[in-house]
Amino acid sequence: MTQHALPILILASALALSACASKKDVLPAESWQAAPAPAEAPIDQPGTVPPVEQVAPTTLSGMQADMVAAAGADIVYFPYDSYGLDEAARAVLGGQAEWLVRNGSVRANIEGHTDERGTREYNLALGERRANAAKNFLAAQGVDPGRLSVISFGKERPAVEGANEDAWARNRRAVTIVVSGGR
Amino acid sequence: MTERGALLAASGMHVALVVVLSLGISQVLPTLDVAPDVTPIEYMEIGPEPTATKMPQSSMEAAPRDPGPPPASMVPETPMPQAPAPPVVTPVPAPDDRAPQDAIAEEARRAPPPRAAPSRAKNSFDPGAMAALIDKSIPDAPVRPRDTSAFAKSIEQAIPKGARISPRQVATLEQAIRAQIAPCWNPPIGGADVAEMTVVLKIRLNGDGSVAAPPEFVSQTGASAGNQAYARAFVETARRAVLRCTPLDLPADLFAHWREFELNFDPRLMT
Amino acid sequence: MVKSRLMALLLLAAPFAVGVPAAAQLRVDITSGTQAPMPIAVPAFPTGASAPTPAGTTVELGRQVAGIISGNLQGSGLFRPLGAGVFPVPGVADVQRPQFGAFRSAAAQALVTGFVTANPNGTLTIGCYLYDVFSEEELMRQGFTVTPAGWRRAAHKCSDAVYSRLTGESGYFDSRIVYVAESGPRTKRVKRLAIMDQDGANHRFLTSGQSLVLMPRFSPVNETISYMSFANDRPRVWLYNIGTGQQEAVGTFDSMSFAGRFSPDGRTLLMSVTRSGNADIYAYDVGSRRSTRLSSSNAIDTSPSFSPDGRQIVFESDRGGAQQLYVMNADGSGAQRISFGDGRAGSPVWSPRGDLIAFTRMVGGQFRIAVIRPDGSGERLLTDSWQDEGPSWSPNGRVILFSRTERNGRTTLRSIDLTGRNDRRIPTPLDASDPAWGPLLR
Numbered sequence A: 001m002t003q004h005a006l007p008i009l010i011l012a013s014a015l016a017l018s019a020c021a022s023k024k025d026v027l028p029a030e031s032w033q034a035a036p037a038p039a040e041a042p043i044d045q046p047g048t049v050p051p052v053e054q055v056a057p058t059t060l061s062g063m064q065a066d067m068v069a070a071a072g073a074d075i076v077y078f079p080y081d082s083y084g085l086d087e088a089a090r091a092v093l094g095g096q097a098e099w100l101v102r103n104g105s106v107r108a109n110i111e112g113h114t115d116e117r118g119t120r121e122y123n124l125a126l127g128e129r130r131a132n133a134a135k136n137f138l139a140a141q142g143v144d145p146g147r148l149s150v151i152s153f154g155k156e157r158p159a160v161e162g163a164n165e166d167a168w169a170r171n172r173r174a175v176t177i178v179v180s181g182g183r
Numbered sequence B: 001m002t003e004r005g006a007l008l009a010a011s012g013m014h015v016a017l018v019v020v021l022s023l024g025i026s027q028v029l030p031t032l033d034v035a036p037d038v039t040p041i042e043y044m045e046i047g048p049e050p051t052a053t054k055m056p057q058s059s060m061e062a063a064p065r066d067p068g069p070p071p072a073s074m075v076p077e078t079p080m081p082q083a084p085a086p087p088v089v090t091p092v093p094a095p096d097d098r099a100p101q102d103a104i105a106e107e108a109r110r111a112p113p114p115r116a117a118p119s120r121a122k123n124s125f126d127p128g129a130m131a132a133l134i135d136k137s138i139p140d141a142p143v144r145p146r147d148t149s150a151f152a153k154s155i156e157q158a159i160p161k162g163a164r165i166s167p168r169q170v171a172t173l174e175q176a177i178r179a180q181i182a183p184c185w186n187p188p189i190g191g192a193d194v195a196e197m198t199v200v201l202k203i204r205l206n207g208d209g210s211v212a213a214p215p216e217f218v219s220q221t222g223a224s225a226g227n228q229a230y231a232r233a234f235v236e237t238a239r240r241a242v243l244r245c246t247p248l249d250l251p252a253d254l255f256a257h258w259r260e261f262e263l264n265f266d267p268r269l270m271t
Numbered sequence C: 001m002v003k004s005r006l007m008a009l010l011l012l013a014a015p016f017a018v019g020v021p022a023a024a025q026l027r028v029d030i031t032s033g034t035q036a037p038m039p040i041a042v043p044a045f046p047t048g049a050s051a052p053t054p055a056g057t058t059v060e061l062g063r064q065v066a067g068i069i070s071g072n073l074q075g076s077g078l079f080r081p082l083g084a085g086v087f088p089v090p091g092v093a094d095v096q097r098p099q100f101g102a103f104r105s106a107a108a109q110a111l112v113t114g115f116v117t118a119n120p121n122g123t124l125t126i127g128c129y130l131y132d133v134f135s136e137e138e139l140m141r142q143g144f145t146v147t148p149a150g151w152r153r154a155a156h157k158c159s160d161a162v163y164s165r166l167t168g169e170s171g172y173f174d175s176r177i178v179y180v181a182e183s184g185p186r187t188k189r190v191k192r193l194a195i196m197d198q199d200g201a202n203h204r205f206l207t208s209g210q211s212l213v214l215m216p217r218f219s220p221v222n223e224t225i226s227y228m229s230f231a232n233d234r235p236r237v238w239l240y241n242i243g244t245g246q247q248e249a250v251g252t253f254d255s256m257s258f259a260g261r262f263s264p265d266g267r268t269l270l271m272s273v274t275r276s277g278n279a280d281i282y283a284y285d286v287g288s289r290r291s292t293r294l295s296s297s298n299a300i301d302t303s304p305s306f307s308p309d310g311r312q313i314v315f316e317s318d319r320g321g322a323q324q325l326y327v328m329n330a331d332g333s334g335a336q337r338i339s340f341g342d343g344r345a346g347s348p349v350w351s352p353r354g355d356l357i358a359f360t361r362m363v364g365g366q367f368r369i370a371v372i373r374p375d376g377s378g379e380r381l382l383t384d385s386w387q388d389e390g391p392s393w394s395p396n397g398r399v400i401l402f403s404r405t406e407r408n409g410r411t412t413l414r415s416i417d418l419t420g421r422n423d424r425r426i427p428t429p430l431d432a433s434d435p436a437w438g439p440l441l442r
Helices: A002-023 A061-071 A087-102 A120-140 A165-171 B003-023 B101-110 B113-122 B127-133 B150-158 B167-184 B225-244 B252-258 C002-018 C058-075 C100-105 C148-167
Strands: A075-077 A107-113 A148-154 A173-180 B198-204 B216-221 B260-265 C027-030 C038-041 C079-082 C110-118 C124-132 C138-146 C176-183 C190-197 C213-218 C224-229 C236-241 C247-249 C257-262 C268-275 C278-285 C290-293 C301-306 C312-317 C324-329 C344-350 C357-363 C366-372 C387-393 C399-405 C411-417 C424-426 C431-437
Touching: A061 A087, A061 A173, A075 A087, A087 A120, A107 A120, A120 A148, A120 A173, A120 C213, A120 C257, A120 C268, A120 C278, A120 C301, A120 C344, B167 B225, B167 B252, B167 B260, B167 C027, B198 B225, B216 B225, B225 B260, B225 C148, B252 B260, C038 C148, C058 C079, C058 C110, C058 C124, C058 C148, C110 C148, C124 C148, C138 C148, C176 C213, C176 C411, C190 C213, C190 C224, C213 C257, C224 C257, C236 C268, C257 C301, C268 C301, C278 C301, C312 C344, C324 C344, C344 C387, C357 C387, C366 C399, C387 C431, C399 C431, C411 C431
Parallel strands: A107 A148, B260 C027, C038 C079, C038 C110, C213 C431, C236 C257, C301 C344, C366 C387
Antiparallel strands: A075 A173, A107 A173, B198 B216, B198 B260, C110 C124, C124 C138, C176 C190, C176 C431, C213 C224, C224 C236, C236 C247, C257 C268, C268 C278, C278 C290, C301 C312, C312 C324, C344 C357, C357 C366, C387 C399, C399 C411, C411 C424
């Protein structure tokens, strides 16, 4: 028995340590482009970044449809360079708030987006302002803010392509995504 | 003529000379066809036909180099052929046909300058039209013939060689040099502090216009400890401009005046 | 009476004795010239005896080195190289004693020549000589010993030596550019980090495109890039050592961080961190991993950039109502607005030369690259297209790299000289954006 104790001890500690490793905040594995590395500056080194489990929340599409049916939409729109909520936006968010209160177990992730007519950094911040505006409204309507998270995509994820007023208007939005899963 | 009269005339002419030299002949007589890079001169439109007949003030300053009474009516806006013969100082080769305009130049500058300068530059020289404008009622100034006595000759010889070029010829020479050197100069625009830099090079030429010696550095402004590399590059662009565009094509009769001269490179119009 | 006449004559002649100043004092002012690229001869570099190397024979390398130098000098917009095909390959003896006649008749003003030698230990020695064609004097000579894999760098270093000797600028050819390579439809764009030499060679991708990546920036002192990644749906700034491949998240912020940019000494990373819908500027100490907040307005403060002496920071803020440029001290105090006039101003970058700040000027829907002095004076618009944004300076503060988006959605990299000339495309294998010019390599 004791001759197995040491290997078991080692195995046990290795398992314990690997569990710690999975909690460290590292990027998911990227598959490197194979390329001949020059002698002076090796860049592509497969395997130097440790793999990680997926911890991102997953979207629940059935519940999303449910919320849309109840609130009328999962998207609200904004005027150019603004993060103010107009009548229509408030009505939609009000409906979402009611639904979220009724379905107390789900969480929601609010995405903020902008049109392309701004510098990249500024638009990331503006998208965050829009997402926050929606979140604050929902919280004011009684949704526990702990269930709400925000993320901004700036101008990186337009809903429609096009360089015209219609496309731009449809890209200036905050989207409420029903999610489950932990952070 | 008394000594006193001559003294007055001499001082008047001294004053005239000083005024002429300090104001700069080149502004008054730009007749050479110059490249666009040269300093532009303000032109003013004054209408299709000059018609003013104002007479100049009669004064010692306005007089031509003759000690006689004021000359025939001078129309300030237009060049006139009727002025008295040119003064004694002429270059050893044949006198310049257009030398009479020296006197006109001083005359015209006493008239309103903006009107005088452009018209002379713009209008072509038409003696017939000019003659029609002269007020014949005023007596012509007497023409003093050149005194060819030995005494006069010795005075001529006593005058330094350098004095035998007229201010107008200086201007012509400057224009010619500038027109040939400027297009060859590529200053390092965009370099730090280049806008504040200038450099003076001394140039020595052979009779055929080629360089007799490499351009010699005389002085530079705008260089500091922090911009040494730009300062050096700046001087080299000036040197290269000279070496690139020599031999220069300049009037052989003025060789004495362009065998050695200085070039001041100043990119202020470009930066 | 005669005496009186004599006196009169003498006095009359007196003014003309003065006459025009003597010829030696004739000084002609040259007050303008022309802005034209300098013709420069770059014939192929000769080699003693052709030897094979892992990078090709030395004869081929001699041709290619001259080609790289020509390409660099041409790309700067300040030179017009005469090389390939115009001159025969010189002999090795001609390198130290060139025959200037041929170059003079081709109207070249300078001559670049050198040689390629394979050394017994496997390295290459590349010589680099610069001559003035008119005065026939040698202006500069340098030699480089490189491994066969690094021969391009010797050509870039030779280009830098030639360029800086003739213009007075410091060089920028031996450097790299990192950027975001884009592909796919705009609604589902795939973005990958990519790196290449400033002339487009040695291109490789650094990430797979699995996560959205933005705003890569070089450290001035080592092989580290800061960039922003949306991995794990947590948008934040990462430090990525491209030598070892190691990555590390910057700070432990709960919210989004972005717009990272290194200080000139590489020890601090400036970035924006959001807080309740606003964004503040933070300074992250790379060594101690500690963050300090520098700005705390109820506004979006972003795009920070240090001055080259590390004492000031330029950034964009909408604290006045719309995006404008502000300059503050490195400790966050004393912020002053420097941009005025039509429209908005954003994404400022301080030139490594310290004399200018490049930024994006937005009027109506049009974005243009502009430069302005740090005191706010002398604003000049350099480009005129639909959407030009995200400027980045070359290491010598002379050339600005930026990204151009066309109405049809295509995005490309372009560069322009600070005088507004030589607007040219930088070719990339895919669409490209967010370029950042790295430091001169050592």
